[in-house]
Amino acid sequence: MRYLTARKRAEGKGSAGHGAEHHWFMQVSAVALALLTPFFIFIVGRALGAGHDEVLALFQRPWPVLVIGLMLVVGLIHARSGAQTMIEDYLQGGRRKAAIIFVTVLVYLLIATTLYALAKLAL
Amino acid sequence: MANTPANRPLSPHLSIYRPQIVSISSILTRITGNALIISALLLVWWLLAAATGPDYYATVNGVLTSWFGDLVMALSALGLWYHFLAGLRHLYYDSGRGLDVPTAERLGWACVIGSVILTVITLIIV
Numbered sequence: 001m002r003y004l005t006a007r008k009r010a011e012g013k014g015s016a017g018h019g020a021e022h023h024w025f026m027q028v029s030a031v032a033l034a035l036l037t038p039f040f041i042f043i044v045g046r047a048l049g050a051g052h053d054e055v056l057a058l059f060q061r062p063w064p065v066l067v068i069g070l071m072l073v074v075g076l077i078h079a080r081s082g083a084q085t086m087i088e089d090y091l092q093g094g095r096r097k098a099a100i101i102f103v104t105v106l107v108y109l110l111i112a113t114t115l116y117a118l119a120k121l122a123l
Numbered sequence: 124m125a126n127t128p129a130n131r132p133l134s135p136h137l138s139i140y141r142p143q144i145v146s147i148s149s150i151l152t153r154i155t156g157n158a159l160i161i162s163a164l165l166l167v168w169w170l171l172a173a174a175t176g177p178d179y180y181a182t183v184n185g186v187l188t189s190w191f192g193d194l195v196m197a198l199s200a201l202g203l204w205y206h207f208l209a210g211l212r213h214l215y216y217d218s219g220r221g222l223d224v225p226t227a228e229r230l231g232w233a234c235v236i237g238s239v240i241l242t243v244i245t246l247i248i249v
Contacts, residue, residue, distance in 0.1 A: 030210045045249030049188040052177040117170035
């Protein structure tokens with residue numbers, strides 16, 4: 001009788017030693033993002049084009065801050081993983097490394113900026 | 124043996140490959156997903172501007188609500204809704220279901236048509 005699940009046995013395998021980690025992470029984050037997307041689109045769609053006072057008032061409430069913050073942070077980490085897979089499919093060698101570093105730096109820069117802006121707006 | 128050239132067929136020959144809804148809807152998932160990084164960049168720029176002050180906000184908000192900004196944001200909504208539906212389809216595939224050809228083709232069309240419908244609804248509501 002085997003007590004390990006199929007995923008547990010696949011973890012840590014593969015040439016990069018990452019096994020099923022990427023796939024599982026994308027599944028988990030996809031579920032979270034799918035739940036957030038309708039709220040996110042509604043909030044952002046309404047907020048774009050509003051006056052500065054209205055935007056300040058919007059981000060005084062917890063729900064818009066949490067939805068936009070979670071969507072951007074989880075979405076950008078999900079995007080980093082997807083972009084890395086694309087880069088690994090199309091580029092080799094030094095260009096591949098440079099592209100992965102570029103995407104990683106960009107994503108964390110955007111996440112940090114998001115957190116800074118939301119904190120400043122909400123507090 | 125080690126120096127024998129691999130005489131295997133190469134696949135897929137994209138240039139002679141007949142476009143099919145399953146392959147098109149798959150590559151669209153990748154295209155929309157990566158294009159959404161640009162959308163995220165614009166939204167973060169807008170957030171930063173709002174946090175900085177009214178003047179900078181007015182500038183950035185003006186760019187994002189110009190006709191070109193509206194076009195980019197509408198395409199971003201289309202891309203996000205498409206990626207949303209394609210992601211749900213991926214989760215369904217991952218459960219081992221929907222992999223027969225007729226179902227897969229229906230799901231591909233559902234992603235394409237569904238994303239357009241959701242985008243139209245979004246543009247009406249917001």
